[in-house]
Amino acid sequence: MSCNLYPGPARVKGMANLRQASLRHANLALVTRTVLAAETPPSRADVAAATSLTRSTVSRLVDELVAGGVLEEVESVVGGPGRPGRPATPLTASRGHFAALGLQIGVGHLAARLVDLSGTVLAERLVNVDLAGSKPSSALRRLGSLAARVLAEAPEGCRVVGAGLALPGLVDVGSGRLLSAPNLGWEDVVPGTGLEEALGGLELKLRVGNEADLAAYAFAHPAPGRDNEPQDFVYLSGEVGIGGAVVLDGEVMTGRHGWAGEIGHVCIDPDGPPCRCGSTGCLEQYAGRLAMLSAAGLDVAAIDGELRGRVEAGDEQACDAVRSAGRALGIALGGVVNVLDIPTVVLGGHLAQVGELLSPEVEAVLARRVLSAHWVTPRVAIAPDDPAAGATGAALIALEELVRHPADVLGT
Template identity: 50%
Template sequence: MIQPASPGQGAHQSRLRELNLATVVRALFAESPLSRAEVAVRTGLTRSTVSRLVDDLIAGGLVAELAPTGTGGRGRPGVPIVPARGTWVGVGLEVNIGHSAVRLIDLAGDVVAEHVVQADHTGSDPHRTLSEVSELARDLLAGTSTTAAVAGVGLALPGLVDTERGELLRAPNLGWGVVPAAQIVSASFGGDRPVRVGNEADFAALTVARLAPGRPSQRSDFLYVSGEVGIGSALVRGSEWVAGRHGWAGEVGHICVDPDGLTCGCGARGCLETVAGQRALHAAAGVESREELLARLAAGDRTAIAAVEAAGHALGLALSGALNLLDISVVVLGGHLGELSAQLMPTLSQELELRVLASPFDPPQVEPLVIDRSPAATGAALAALEGVLRDPASWISVPSVGAGGA
């Protein structure tokens, strides 16, 4: 006679199934398309277990089958499995000094819809601004033809963020103090989806570290430096950003490059962003926009050239210290720093070569990010989706009996 499983055994089987589902999802999202047989080889699970788990993932809208191609062993056609398109979306929100952005991205990494609004948020009311960008996201969701469900919301902000509590602690360039950002955005979405709040540079760095949700890029270890009005940065190791104990790591923009320099928005003197930040750089060059700065540089304007050289020098000082401390040799420049990388490089490279101790053995590499005015919105959406990939069992409504064994 078959004995029923004890409660402890049932809990064990349930937990084993959750772990195995996550293992299969990691394999499918890291490299696709894969057949069930290929997933079994990569994970060490039996083919029958993988088949049942994949069926659950298909039913839950996390993965999808393509048309059979070739043979998948023993003469049977192999059925490629890929991340599902248009079933679940991550909502990426970004509020920065000069713009707001919303980007909807599905599990395949496709941009379903997006909207960017140019606006000066300096000194704005945080509750009103966050409610407005949330409303923009809801309108975008309502206006698309997709029937995808919202997996989660990511919110990128330019300041010091308590990632555990979802609070913005300080954003000097916005003029915002302690703001319960996750609570405000969650209320706007009805409180039924998780909201992940992070620093804009951290989320932007995720777009460099990922080709799509769960799929690492070739850049696995680098320092991302984001340039807008302020300057932020994020350290990425093993394709994951290093947040630090409190989630505050990466404030390169507030490294001192001149103790007697200008007063920064944070209250200190001589921070990097007082020289290389976009607003400071434009003021020093006597221009109003990036386009005007580039035109002046092309025309050989001495004031503009001197301003960029000073910015490259200051950036070199700050990055040299960071690279020496972190043992990182790749720097990715985003925002206006990425756009000006060719003009910054002569002075910046000179400083890095002189000051980075490991440069004779592993010369620092500086790479511009492909121009995207709101990479943090993309990263915020990816972060929201990766919550699904970490715990796929919670997003599947049709469990498969007996899918826990290996």
């Protein structure tokens, strides 16, 4: 019996070719991310300096990425500080060439968005509709119609490379199954089957995720390859209920089963009002949109901004409602911050609309209840007022796959 320790010339050559291809793929990803992450469009020389690759290597890789529509060159700039002589050709993410579809189902709305590699929304549809107690099949058909209309508005030549759906509840990401959405009244739903007709021609796998997780991702990464500050925070997404997510180093902490972050169901008072989740005294019963409007004496159909207007006008009942919601948020978040040591809180959804009104009370309660507040002051940040931030996050995560593996779309 013989043992051949040397693999032979043919195998050595094949292994070398494999390593070379892997190195090229890694360098394509490195160059792509370097360009997308830059605060101002970098030149080839800037990319070479940032990556420690040779200028000739960077130039060759950039040529491939530009030809493949991942990057594009913009108008050259001449000279400038540290740039005498020949003009540099800045590089940016290609606009309108590659995009992903982000979808969202909320208790009060449906949304569809097409987002490109630059983070630009190419087309979108947002419909306000009461879906509490609705049939999943009906809502999904309507969302599929919105998705089809958005896709029809894609620029000519735009290639859709991914699709994602944000849902307000417990999601099994691996199977794409919504396990439970108490405020919708949905249990055990596989939404991908209801959207096959709208997405069938694209041959895309629909990625399903929790709405708050995806909204938090969009706050941490406002465009593919780009980071926002802070990168460590607790995110609250407010609508009828309150979703939550925890982000550390820009990554959403989903927990063992993907169900982490349900801050809306942290108990404020075990003897408090019943919650649709089956428990009592949950945070969303004090700081959810409907709870705040009811406490302020407003109709649940009140338009956005009406609560803020009442508070700014000095309405005592509205002011008390905001203070009560802020106190409840502070109590719930105080426990979260003590456990996780992440003292920055980001308010999104309807909480962002009244964030400036809530912040003083929330920060005051956190200052009293967080053990480390004497050394690191907890603070509240406010996310952009966007009812469909989860849809954006779903699209951005799909585009992140392209950023990590640009060679896959170059066809080589």
